[in-house]
C-alpha cells in the first residue's frame with residue numbers, strides 16, 4: 001500500500017468513499033452528498049499546509065485523510081483537526097493507522113502544535129484508532145448533532161505534536 005498526497009484525479013474515489021458515509025452512516029454529520037465540483041474544490045483547499053492524503057492499494061484509492069483548521073480565530077492557527085475515511089472493503093487491515101500516522105507526520109512537519117479529532121461518541125472504531133495513535137479523550141459534547149432523527153454525542157480527542 002502506498003500513501004501519497006491527494007491530487008484532483010483522486011476526486012471521484014474520495015467522493016465515493018465519503019458520500020457512502022454521508023448517505024448511510026452516522027459517522028459524519030454532513031447530510032447532503034458532495035458534488036464532483038465540491039470534491040475538487042475540497043482537494044484544492046487541501047493541497048497546501050492543510051493537506052489531504054490518500055492510501056492506494058490494488059491500484060485504487062482505498063482511503064483518505066486530511067487536516068483542516070480547528071477554528072477560524074487567529075490564535076487557534078497552531079491547531080488542526082483531522083479527518084479519516086477508509087473504504088469499507090479495506091477496513092481492519094491497518095489502512096486507517098497508516099493514514100493517521102502519515103497525516104500526523106505532516107501536521108508535525110508543517111509546524112502545528114496540536115491535533116484534534118471530533119468523533120461520534122459511540123464510534124468505537126474511530127476512537128480506538130485515534131487512541132492507538134496517541135490521542136487522549138478530552139470530553140464528550142452531548143447531543144450537539146442530529147442525523148436520521150437521532151441526537152448525536154460527539155467525543156473530542158487530542159494529541160499534542
Ligand SMILES: CC(C)(COP(=O)(O)OP(=O)(O)OC[C@H]1O[C@@H](n2cnc3c(N)ncnc32)[C@H](O)[C@@H]1OP(=O)(O)O)[C@@H](O)C(=O)NCCC(=O)NCCS
Pocket residue numbers: 021027028084085086087090091092093094095096097098118119120123124125126128129130132
Ligand atoms: C475508523 C476507520 C477509519 C478505521 O480504519 P481501519 O483501516 O479499519 O483501521 P485499522 O485497521 O488501522 O485499525 C486501527 C485500530 O482501530 C481500531 N479499530 C478499527 N476498526 C475497529 C472496529 N470495527 N471496532 C473496534 N476498534 C476498531 C482498533 O484499535 C485497531 O487496532 P487493532 O487492529 O490493533 O485492533 C474506518 O473504520 C472508517 O473509515 N470508518 C468510516 C469512516 C469514519 O468513521 N471515519 C472517522 C470519522 S471521525
